[in-house]
Amino acid sequence: MPTDECLFCKIVSGDVPAKIVRETDRTLAFRDINPQAPTHVLVVPKDHYPDAAALAAADEATLALVLKEAHEVAVGEGIADAGYRVVFNTGAEAGQTVFHVHAHVLGGRGLNWPPG
Numbered sequence: 001m002p003t004d005e006c007l008f009c010k011i012v013s014g015d016v017p018a019k020i021v022r023e024t025d026r027t028l029a030f031r032d033i034n035p036q037a038p039t040h041v042l043v044v045p046k047d048h049y050p051d052a053a054a055l056a057a058a059d060e061a062t063l064a065l066v067l068k069e070a071h072e073v074a075v076g077e078g079i080a081d082a083g084y085r086v087v088f089n090t091g092a093e094a095g096q097t098v099f100h101v102h103a104h105v106l107g108g109r110g111l112n113w114p115p116g
Helices: 007-013 052-058 060-077
Strands: 020-023 027-031 039-045 084-087 103-107
Touching: 007 027, 007 039, 020 060, 027 060, 039 060, 052 060, 060 084, 060 103
Parallel strands: none
Antiparallel strands: 020 027, 027 039, 039 103, 084 103
């Protein structure tokens, strides 16, 4: 269920603009406003879940769709063959700043681990 305070719920509803990359009936993908790589797209379920753990516990099918859409974004952005990273930050200490589950799709440059 959407929440009035959630930035990503507002993007999903169209109340806050975003650069949309892909959209399905259950997911939305849009460019990160603070990109950490040449390609940095966020994939969110349209339904509100605070983090990846909550989504996994409540709706495995939607979690699978988010991951599928992350791959479709990589294909569409031309980074699938070279390689890309999909990241879910879960919780404030992991760097999550918007508490609506989202997958970061990153690519377009070497992504060594650990990041930095």
